[in-house]
Amino acid sequence: MSHRTASHSMVRADLPPAEAIRHGPRSSPADHCCPVLHVDMDAFYASVEVRERPELAGRPVVVAGGANPAGDRGVVLSASYQARAFGVRSAMPVAQARRLCPHAEFVPPHFPRYAEVSRAVMALFCEITPLVEPLSLDEAFLDVRGSVRRLGMSPAEIGEWIRGQVYDAHRLTCSVGVAPSKFLAKLASGRSKPDGLLVVPADGALEFLHPLPASALWGVGQRTAQALRRLGCVTVADVANTPLPALRRAVGLACAQQLHELANGRDERRVVPDLPEKSVGAEETFAQDVADRVVLRRELLRLADRATAALRGRGLRGRTVTLKIRYPDFTTITRSRTLPDPTDSLPRVFGVAIDLLDAHLPRGMAVRLLGVRVEQVARGTVAEQLTLDGVSGDVGANCTYANWADAERAADAARARFGCAAVRLAALLETPGRSGRGETSLSPESGNQIC
DNA sequence: TCTGGGGTCCTGAGCCGG
DNA sequence: TCTGCCGGCTCAGGACCC
Numbered sequence: 001m002s003h004r005t006a007s008h009s010m011v012r013a014d015l016p017p018a019e020a021i022r023h024g025p026r027s028s029p030a031d032h033c034c035p036v037l038h039v040d041m042d043a044f045y046a047s048v049e050v051r052e053r054p055e056l057a058g059r060p061v062v063v064a065g066g067a068n069p070a071g072d073r074g075v076v077l078s079a080s081y082q083a084r085a086f087g088v089r090s091a092m093p094v095a096q097a098r099r100l101c102p103h104a105e106f107v108p109p110h111f112p113r114y115a116e117v118s119r120a121v122m123a124l125f126c127e128i129t130p131l132v133e134p135l136s137l138d139e140a141f142l143d144v145r146g147s148v149r150r151l152g153m154s155p156a157e158i159g160e161w162i163r164g165q166v167y168d169a170h171r172l173t174c175s176v177g178v179a180p181s182k183f184l185a186k187l188a189s190g191r192s193k194p195d196g197l198l199v200v201p202a203d204g205a206l207e208f209l210h211p212l213p214a215s216a217l218w219g220v221g222q223r224t225a226q227a228l229r230r231l232g233c234v235t236v237a238d239v240a241n242t243p244l245p246a247l248r249r250a251v252g253l254a255c256a257q258q259l260h261e262l263a264n265g266r267d268e269r270r271v272v273p274d275l276p277e278k279s280v281g282a283e284e285t286f287a288q289d290v291a292d293r294v295v296l297r298r299e300l301l302r303l304a305d306r307a308t309a310a311l312r313g314r315g316l317r318g319r320t321v322t323l324k325i326r327y328p329d330f331t332t333i334t335r336s337r338t339l340p341d342p343t344d345s346l347p348r349v350f351g352v353a354i355d356l357l358d359a360h361l362p363r364g365m366a367v368r369l370l371g372v373r374v375e376q377v378a379r380g381t382v383a384e385q386l387t388l389d390g391v392s393g394d395v396g397a398n399c400t401y402a403n404w405a406d407a408e409r410a411a412d413a414a415r416a417r418f419g420c421a422a423v424r425l426a427a428l429l430e431t432p433g434r435s436g437r438g439e440t441s442l443s444p445e446s447g448n449q450i451c
Numbered sequence: 452t453c454t455g456g457g458g459t460c461c462t463g464a465g466c467c468g469g
Numbered sequence: 470t471c472t473g474c475c476g477g478c479t480c481a482g483g484a485c486c487c
Binding site for chain 1: 452453454455456457458459460461462
């Protein structure tokens with residue numbers, strides 16, 4: 001692994017080549033009580049882009065997404081370390097990133113590609129242990145308790161082996177935290193970035209943890225950090241030494257309990273593969289605020305289609321439909337309705353969403369963002385509720401939920417085989433010659449019909 | 452400075468039934 | 470029959486994470 005320079009290790013493992021580690025079991029004295037690994041890909045989206053376009057290597061690269069990444073409304077999804085040197089950070093507005101680093105290469109995200117690379121990397125983790133808990137496309141927790149025994153390698157050696165394998169197979173670097181718990185492992189990987197490995201031994205946990213700022217604790221964002229500051233808590237040690245009742249008054253019951261546990265180095269959470277999903281949704285910020293009711297209905301249909309297709313793709317159904325509206329002044333409301341039975345059907349989800357939109361968006365009011373989310377989801381083993389005549393409602397002229405469901409399954413199959421563009425709702429097709437807010441077959445007069 | 456899109460979790464109010 | 474209490478559910482919103 002001479003191609004990389006590891007850094008920042010609190011207890012640095014010596015770095016033999018991956019194969020040597022595989023066959024040469026050794027152990028680091030510090031990591032024997034550290035069964036949890038947190039693996040975090042370095043600047044993942046940006047690194048994938050650079051790998052696909054070698055001419056970008058060594059340059060500041062910013063992957064920006066959102067409503068209009070070329071304009072003002074996008075945010076930075078990922079920035080290469082060359083861009084970070086200019087102060088560019090994830091979640092930063094694109095306009096600000098452009099000011100900080102005008103010569104950076106701004107590229108749009110390619111999520112299918114990232115997902116593909118992520119699957120391959122996760123598969124590599126699964127070669128080590130079945131206990132892999134992905135947190136997102138670019139990071140995961142691994143419980144290597146069993147692997148230590150099976151492979152005769154220490155956790156740190158496993159971490160280095162993973163780093164070597166990821167680089168050899170994908171030409172991407174990652175950072176690994178090795179610790180007794182998930183929280184410490186995650187902090188450790190963050191501290192070892194980029195391209196490093198850090199072991200936080202069990203008996204050095206508090207020494208590592210306590211000097212960190214309170215905002216390093218999981219669950220402390222801007223608001224909670226502010227509340228903690230008012231309480232005089234600046235560092236993790238301050239939080240650890242604050243009596244629980246005072247903490248409860250400042251940040252609430254559940255939050256106080258969690259922060260107190262973490263600040264004292266206690267984190268009993270297990271690495272759980274295959275956590276069930278709780279909700280599935282889709283949302284979109286418009287390039288310009290939209291007040292046109294026809295356009296809003298069409299966008300809502302598009303979002304409901306995306307959400308229900310995702311539900312069906314994962315074999316899920318949900319009961320609560322939530323509509324999210326963000327107004328131009330950035331105030332955001334959510335309105336929801338719970339159905340008597342779970343569904344993955346576009347007409348039902350869209351029907352509820354459009355009812356909520358009509359009820360809560362005054363005529364003429366512009367919208368910055370619309371979102372549709374289906375909550376209370378579970379595996380879709382129960383058949384869709386039908387009424388006595390076998391039809392639970394109309395979704396349009398000569399179209400019932402029963403035969404609409406058949407059409408949806410057929411469309412899903414076609415999309416799976418030929419791509420997302422293979423089948424589209426007629427209401428979402430633009431009329432040739434019209435652009436942007438073009439005329440569609442969905443009109444205010446058409447009610448909730450979509451077929 | 453001006454804020455994406457995918458999520459999870461928590462809190463509190465209000466309603467309803469036992 | 471009325472009232473109060475309690476638990477469960479729904480709904481809305483906030484905070485947080487990546």
